[in-house]
Amino acid sequence: EVQLMESGGRVVRPGESLRLSCAASAFNFEEYDMSWVRQAPGKGLEWVSTINWNDNSTSYADSVKGRFTISRDNTRNSLFLQMNTLRAEDTALYYCVRRDYDSRGYSWFDPWGQGTLVTVSS
Amino acid sequence: YELTQPPSVSVSPGQTARITCSGDVLPKEFVYWYQQKLGQAPVLIIYKDRERPSEIPERFSGSSSGTTVTLTISGVQAEDEADYYCQSADSSGSYVVFGGGTKLTVL
Numbered sequence: 001e002v003q004l005m006e007s008g009g010r011v012v013r014p015g016e017s018l019r020l021s022c023a024a025s026a027f028n029f030e031e032y033d034m035s036w037v038r039q040a041p042g043k044g045l046e047w048v049s050t051i052n053w054n055d056n057s058t059s060y061a062d063s064v065k066g067r068f069t070i071s072r073d074n075t076r077n078s079l080f081l082q083m084n085t086l087r088a089e090d091t092a093l094y095y096c097v098r099r100d101y102d103s104r105g106y107s108w109f110d111p112w113g114q115g116t117l118v119t120v121s122s
Numbered sequence: 123y124e125l126t127q128p129p130s131v132s133v134s135p136g137q138t139a140r141i142t143c144s145g146d147v148l149p150k151e152f153v154y155w156y157q158q159k160l161g162q163a164p165v166l167i168i169y170k171d172r173e174r175p176s177e178i179p180e181r182f183s184g185s186s187s188g189t190t191v192t193l194t195i196s197g198v199q200a201e202d203e204a205d206y207y208c209q210s211a212d213s214s215g216s217y218v219v220f221g222g223g224t225k226l227t228v229l
Contacts, residue, residue: 035218045156045164045207047218057215095163106156106170107215112163 002026002111003097009116016086018048022096024081030074033099033107036081039115046092046107049081050099064090086120093117125148125208125221132227139195141224143208144187144228151210153191155184158223160202167206168193195226 008020020036036062049070054101058070069082079096093115100106124144133139143153155168168184169175171191181196195202208221 037220044205044223045158045209045220047209047220050218051217061217101167102170105215107211108153108166108169109156109164109209110166110169110175113163114163 002098004098004111004113006094006096006113006116009094009118011121012086013117013122014087014088014120017082017084018086018121020081020083020094020096020112020118020119023024024077024079024096024098027098029072029097033101034070034072034079034110035097035099036070036079037097037109037112038090038118039095040092043092048094051079066107083118090119092122093119123212123219124212125153125219127206127208127221127224129222130225132229133145133198134229135198135200137198139198139202141195141206141226141228142195143191143221144189145192145210145219145221147210147212148186148189148191151166151213153184153186154209155193157202157204157207158207164207198226198228200228204224 002064003025004019005023006119035050048097051070066086095115097109101109152170156163156164157167167178171186172184183194205223205225211218
């Protein structure tokens, strides 16, 4: 069974940094784009970032661009999110998600991890 | 770009629920639907507007018409009570957007 296990979430103060990790198992991690999606308490889903499987190219939501960096280590089947200059509005449950795809390149989020909670508060 | 969903939909058990997702890009881009039950991670239930993963019950279906895509749940069951999110992406697939979510209440 495909599994994604996030870790690293905790309470931090505004302006601080945090690194999230996601351990993947039971699939060929190096063959998939991977993403982070977050959900603020009581709010909807917000895509954060995606990293390409092939060339490690990245994309970011405008809300985190310049502050967050997504990366991966295919030798360790791991995905990371380095979050700098954190703000109160970054408080959310952060999900690690695989981007599954078909032969034409259309992709969707499946499966999702259980999430790791980041709280930014003074 | 934006995807617009109704905040809430209510139906009685056995009835049909329809949840819409509207956006100007939808005639050109596919929509994906996720179900999120209380306290759980989202689960993919529909991909490419109308395709259903094998493990998803047949009562879930998707359709599209112009700028609106619709998730239909036929014969709603109590266990279908959840938040439902639509999602799309730009033509490169790099930039993703979610709808605001629809809370389905089973009366």
